[in-house]
Amino acid sequence: AVKPGATILASKVAKEYADEITKKVETMKDIRPQGPLLVGFLANGDPAAEMYASWTKKTCESMGFRYELRRIDDKDFLEEAIIEANRDDSVDGIMVYYPIFGNAQDQYLQQVVAREKDVEGLNHVYYQNMYHNVRFLDEEKQLKSILPCTPLAIVKILEYLKIYNTLLPEGNRLYGKKCVVVNRSEIVGRPLAALLANDGAIVYSVDVNNVQKFTRGESLKFTKHHVEDLGPYSDALLKECCSDADVIITGVPSEKYKFPTEYIPDGAVCINFSSSKNFDDSVKKKASLYVPMTGKVTISMLLRNMLRLIENTEKLKAK
Ligand code: NAD
Structure with a gap:
């Protein structure tokens, strides 16, 4: 018999956006003749971040952007370096490879990056808009808000996989879908659960401590998601949440962790965003x-966020 499932690589999904992005960069030639400049700050010597930075550089240059990696040997100087880039008109976008201090100071640094240059979408204003399902920065709805890039990437992957049903009105396209997200960090898991629930899904958000349910209520009666505690984490509770899941998304930062394949219902969609492989190969028999x-x-x-930031800046200048 023909094997039922398929593995979809991120490169294939990314390709869908390459054309759109490249074309837009070309239309900006009059205002950014050398291409928009993205600056990445690496202050943790993390090899995974190094690899990510080199991919970013390659991708940038292939689409007409400029990328500059700034290595900061002493992390106590990072804040000053970010402030300098904030002030520098030649810099369009800024990103920082986390973790740096591995504590609340990292959240402080996220807010040091100028909102107008925050390509990762970590600024408090963007987060609050996302959690409240607000899509614009201004009353006139001219300036689109920015979404945190990893949760946004997962939404775009779900669109590519046709989990978003385009026959439904925008904003409700996940109506009826059940999703499990194993990770509730403030960078990825919690914003992701909120985004999916805002689009109409029932989301079980799982972390080491407990399980929460994010929804817009019965018949999507609320305009933004609500959260309900389902109790402390247990394998039994995870299994129950997965029993009729359409989508299972993992982001556990550990090489040892493997999502139990026996919890995956036949035909579910499985996505791993952790840099560790959270599913073992048996996932292919189920997903x-x-x-x-x-x-x-x-x-x-x-x-894409960076182009939106430039557009917002230009619109504000024109006002
Ligand atoms: P984090 O350490 O802040 O959060 C980890 C989350 O996983 C927490 O909510 C924790 O409770 C949960 N968790 C850990 N073990 C668990 C278990 N056994 N069962 C259930 N939940 C468990 O990490 P993070 O910043 O969210 O990053 C997670 C991973 O995602 C890392 O590997 C990181 O490199 C990767 N990441 C990838 C991208 C990307 O674009 N692909 C972007 C950011 C982060």
């Missing part, structure tokens, strides 16, 4: 579509 990594789509979203 309809399996996406083993997402980083390349994240980079596309970073560049």
